[in-house]
Amino acid sequence: MSRISLRDLVSQVKINMEELTPQWEAVFERTDGVDIEAYIRNKIPDALSRILLNVSCDLLTPxxxxxxxxxxxxxxxxxxxxxxxxxxxxxxxxxxxxxxxxxxxxxxxxxxxxxxxxxxxxxxxxxxxxxxxxxxxxxxxxxxxxxxxxxxxxxxxxxxxxxVPDKSADSFDINPLLVSPVCYLCAALVYEILARPDMAAIMMQRSVY
Structure with a gap:
């Protein structure tokens, strides 16, 4: 189990999203007055919760x-x-x-x-x-x-x-094997907010551990 900062998780989610985004499409521009990073920060605890609910117990630290x-x-x-x-x-x-x-x-x-x-x-x-x-x-x-x-x-x-992961936390205890699935799932949730089901589906597939 490792303590991963929220900042590092946000950075990884951004990398995941940028990898599949055409250069002409500005994913990280403000949308309806809200910075995309704010969506990412808000959805990381939700993504972590979903992963923790479904993985085997040997990947948890109860x-x-x-x-x-x-x-x-x-x-x-x-x-x-x-x-x-x-x-x-x-x-x-x-x-x-x-x-x-x-x-x-x-x-x-x-x-x-x-x-x-x-x-x-x-x-x-x-x-x-x-x-x-x-x-x-x-x-x-x-x-x-x-x-x-x-x-x-x-x-x-x-x-x-x-x-339940604390939404106000600035870091989380996560098994290193789960960091990538959490970040891909977070990206999927953000794409759902942005009404991009095509991109959300790709990220969802990559989040499967």
Missing amino acids: VDIGYGLVPVKNQDGSGQVVLPDDVLRITSFKMKGWNRPVTRFIDQFHPSCELQYNLYTRGGSSKPVCVLGKNDKGHVVIDYYSLSPSVPEHEIEYIRGVL
């Missing part, structure tokens, strides 16, 4: 986001954790009392989700299951299955994940 979170225990041994709004992606989750963490999460449409409503088919300490969803307030939650109903208090051992 942080522990479970500190201070309190699970809500249900009488049957299942429970729920409400995640902070700045969480982009969860990579692993472990309750105290589980033999192993959950690293693959399902949603409410997954075939295994319905099994969690049955005490005999749901996940337990040996093979826990976590369902990602949203509560009635729109917050992302983890419904976990499960611990023994006799466990008096549910405690989180850890939750590891990736946070």
Whole structure:
């Protein structure tokens, strides 16, 4: 993992755009009173978020986001954790009392989700299951299955994940292998703003890792 400055990322996006731009086409002129560089700076966090959501976990550097979170225990041994709004992606989750963490999460449409409503088919300490969803307030939650109903208090051992990139940051922690995909994707997003779907499509293809 390397700390890459916003300035360096912007420069790379410009290089990517200039490579495929005809010399007669002034890409970096002001458009509607806005410098193209402003679009680039605004879209870099969005491009980084999209890449981080889709790459394999071995290209990420997760942080522990479970500190201070309190699970809500249900009488049957299942429970729920409400995640902070700045969480982009969860990579692993472990309750105290589980033999192993959950690293693959399902949603409410997954075939295994319905099994969690049955005490005999749901996940337990040996093979826990976590369902990602949203509560009635729109917050992302983890419904976990499960611990023994006799466990008096549910405690989180850890939750590891990736946070949403800060739009006001002047640098970002990025795996060097992801710098090029992020910059190409950013260029694609900028071309979409400029109503150039042809150029956006080319940049999008190059952003695939």
